[in-house]
Amino acid sequence: MTDFELPPGEKWRQFELYALGFRDFADVRPDVPLDPFRLARFANLLIVSFDQIKGLNPDVREHLLGEASEKWSGGACSIPLPDGRRIVILNPNHGRMRTNATLMEEVSHVFLGHQPSRLKVVAETPGGRTVSREYRKADEEAAYATGAAALVPYSALRRFLLEGQTSQQIAKHFHVSRELVEYRLKVTRLWRTYRSAHSTT
Numbered sequence: 690m691t692d693f694e695l696p697p698g699e700k701w702r703q704f705e706l707y708a709l710g711f712r713d714f715a716d717v718r719p720d721v722p723l724d725p726f727r728l729a730r731f732a733n734l735l736i737v738s739f740d741q742i743k744g745l746n747p748d749v750r751e752h753l754l755g756e757a758s759e760k761w762s763g764g765a766c767s768i769p770l771p772d773g774r775r776i777v778i779l780n781p782n783h784g785r786m787r788t789n790a791t792l793m794e795e796v797s798h799v800f801l802g803h804q805p806s807r808l809k810v811v812a813e814t815p816g817g818r819t820v821s822r823e824y825r826k827a828d829e830e831a832a833y834a835t836g837a838a839a840l841v842p843y844s845a846l847r848r849f850l851l852e853g854q855t856s857q858q859i860a861k862h863f864h865v866s867r868e869l870v871e872y873r874l875k876v877t878r879l880w881r882t883y884r885s886a887h888s889t890t
């Protein structure tokens with residue numbers, strides 16, 4: 690691997706290397722979109738749609754899909770199924786691009802071997818408690834950053850940038866949000882180059 694394929698900064702190089710490992714594992718080249726739903730199977734995650742959750746209080750359901758919908762994107766359940774898989778629930782109101790980032794973060798937690806530091810009760814219903822895992826702050830950063838790097842690898846990001854593509858075009862190519870591409874441009878220190886190339890946008 691040549692040096693320019695990794696971003697500056699020790700921490701970001703490390704995230705990039707993990708992310709490239711995920712892509713290697715999925716057998717997906719750095720310049721094509723990565724489908725986190727495919728990786729989720731390797732990570733032993735079972736994606737359950739919100740509608741499949743039984744016994745959820747109608748008020749809770751309405752709250753989660755209504756006024757609280759912007760406040761949650763998804764999460765993994767703390768207790769694995771008998772076959773070892775863990776259930777992941779994703780917010781059905783969020784578009785595919787946002788969901789890709791959410792799911793990729795959950796996959797990263799698994800591949801990076803993060804252990805939840807504590808459990809958080811997200812809903813109490815007559816049928817019992819819904820518990821979600823919480824990770825340490827450093828693990829949250831690592832999972833999000835590595836997931837984002839897996840979705841938008843540095844080498845391809847840099848190349849598309851030098852070809853004059855906008856963050857919107859790059860986002861469309863990788864099936865992620867423009868915000869995620871711009872986050873990647875910032876953390877890999879390509880933002881200034883990007884801004885000077887697209888100073889009118």
Ligand SMILES: [Zn+2]
Pocket residue numbers: 794795798824829832
């Ligand atoms: Zn997380």
